[in-house]
Amino acid sequence: RSVNIIMEEFPERSARLWKYTGLLANALEQAGYSLTGSGSPINSIRAGNSLETLQLSGILFKEGILSTPFIYPSVPEDCGRIRLITSANLKEHSINKAIEIFKTIHHETGQISLDP
Numbered sequence: 001r002s003v004n005i006i007m008e009e010f011p012e013r014s015a016r017l018w019k020y021t022g023l024l025a026n027a028l029e030q031a032g033y034s035l036t037g038s039g040s041p042i043n044s045i046r047a048g049n050s051l052e053t054l055q056l057s058g059i060l061f062k063e064g065i066l067s068t069p070f071i072y073p074s075v076p077e078d079c080g081r082i083r084l085i086t087s088a089n090l091k092e093h094s095i096n097k098a099i100e101i102f103k104t105i106h107h108e109t110g111q112i113s114l115d116p
Contacts, residue, residue: 013088017041020086020095027099031106036081044070045082053080059109063101 021041028035034046047053050071057069060082070081086095 010088017086017088020088020090020092023092023095024084024086024099028102031099031103033102033106041086043084043086045084047080047082049078050080053082056082056105056109059105060101063105065098065101 018041021043025035025043028043028045036044036046038044045056047056047069053069053071057067060067065084068083070083072080075081
């Protein structure tokens with residue numbers, strides 16, 4: 001419901017929110033991350049088991065990216081998720097910086113299983 005309110009009352013912000021969500025999702029998939037489907041402006045990365053999910057979340061935090069890890073018992077043990085929410089208030093260069101950080105992390109952390 002809140003997404004509908006934003007879309008109706010703030011069409012420019014809504015368009016920017018969905019643009020950023022799509023930019024991030026496309027870049028993550030191109031970099032090799034596996035995403036879950038969503039009808040919301042949330043990108044969820046499949047991050048492996050609970051330990052791998054917490055490791056990835058910690059790496060993101062150290063790089064300045066706030067994420068929400070979902071681990072067992074919220075999800076099955078081997079189905080950890082990292083959730084990311086873009087903001088319409090960000091600048092596109094901030095999204096691009098985050099994308100570069102994700103690419104670097106994926107390249108440097110081959111031991112973290114990021115595929116389904």
